[in-house]
Amino acid sequence: MITKVLKTIEAYQMLSPDSAVVAGVSGGADSMALLHVLQSRRKDWPELKVTAAHVNHCLRGAEADRDEEHVRRYCQREGIPLEVLKIDVREEAAKRKLGLEACGRAVRYEFFRRLAGENGVIATAHTLSDLAETVLLHLTRGTGLKGLCGIPPVRENIVRPLIDCSRREIEDYCREHKIPYVTDSTNLEARYSRNKVRLQVLPALKEINPAFEEAVGRMAQSLREDDGCLCEEARELLGRAALEKGGWSCSVLSRGRKPVRIRAIRLLQGASRPEARHLEEIDRIILAGQGGVSVPGGLDFHANRGVLRTVPHKKRKIPQ
Numbered sequence: 001m002i003t004k005v006l007k008t009i010e011a012y013q014m015l016s017p018d019s020a021v022v023a024g025v026s027g028g029a030d031s032m033a034l035l036h037v038l039q040s041r042r043k044d045w046p047e048l049k050v051t052a053a054h055v056n057h058c059l060r061g062a063e064a065d066r067d068e069e070h071v072r073r074y075c076q077r078e079g080i081p082l083e084v085l086k087i088d089v090r091e092e093a094a095k096r097k098l099g100l101e102a103c104g105r106a107v108r109y110e111f112f113r114r115l116a117g118e119n120g121v122i123a124t125a126h127t128l129s130d131l132a133e134t135v136l137l138h139l140t141r142g143t144g145l146k147g148l149c150g151i152p153p154v155r156e157n158i159v160r161p162l163i164d165c166s167r168r169e170i171e172d173y174c175r176e177h178k179i180p181y182v183t184d185s186t187n188l189e190a191r192y193s194r195n196k197v198r199l200q201v202l203p204a205l206k207e208i209n210p211a212f213e214e215a216v217g218r219m220a221q222s223l224r225e226d227d228g229c230l231c232e233e234a235r236e237l238l239g240r241a242a243l244e245k246g247g248w249s250c251s252v253l254s255r256g257r258k259p260v261r262i263r264a265i266r267l268l269q270g271a272s273r274p275e276a277r278h279l280e281e282i283d284r285i286i287l288a289g290q291g292g293v294s295v296p297g298g299l300d301f302h303a304n305r306g307v308l309r310t311v312p313h314k315k316r317k318i319p320q
Helices: 003-013 031-042 060-078 089-094 100-116 126-142 166-177 193-208 212-239 250-255 258-269 274-288
Strands: 018-023 049-056 082-086 121-123 291-293 297-304 307-312
Touching: 003 031, 018 031, 018 100, 031 049, 031 060, 031 089, 031 166, 031 250, 049 060, 049 100, 060 082, 082 089, 082 100, 089 100, 100 121, 126 166, 126 193, 193 212, 212 250, 212 258, 250 258, 250 307, 258 274, 258 297, 274 297
Parallel strands: 018 049, 018 121, 049 082
Antiparallel strands: 291 297, 297 307
8 A cells, every 4th residue: 555655645746855744633544544654754754744633623522532542642652743623613613603514624624724834735634435435425416527526636735645545455554554543433323424425335336346436536537637627727717817906807707618717716716615506606797797796714706897806705795
């Protein structure tokens, strides 16, 4: 497995010998294997800096505290710097008016970004199995090209060195290297959609094709290349539409094909993830040259007299 991970790191230029890496570590097999791989890489790259980051969401009581203690003990034993954030995500979600999953993700990445700073790299333990599950979940809800691409190996300063490795390979790696890990009991409950895909749907598909996860990985890679071409067109469209006094010409944007316009909107949104309905609403005001769309957690879009502008959400009221 280690050879496959190193090839992935090289292929996507995820790390350099002197990178400062913040590794998200939950204590599960995937993240413990990731931490072990990164720490092992320091034998050849002594300037590589690895910091483990653990978030206790306070959602699973004693089990969550057990996970935190497990990560603390392992990092202390291996001499790995560790940063821990303990936060009541249920309470935080109520404050932010977000679902538990969305809030947990937001809290984690805010913590990781704070630790990484401007020049650091964030490494997460997403696997090939996670990618296959994500694509299947997107299919159940209806999706487009972006959804079929699954989880990108690299996004901004976030890298996923295990993205070409299946969960079975990772568990075998942990056994081989005697890496201790904990199991989140909620991962075994089929009442959650992702768990149902993991526990019931994927095994059925693997009966048809034992290499189903690898097949999804190849498909996702191919579609990412196609999506990359459309994103490049979108960047060029935004460049042509940009106005000297700020904003973008709705007329110029409207000349782009819809898949390109939608990607241009995504590029303007940056790291946030607007829902499909918001993308459609923003596209409509671009075509009309007039109107406003408020995107929770992202930017608000305002078109007036044929000029599209963006402002941070809730900073000002968007006229309709």
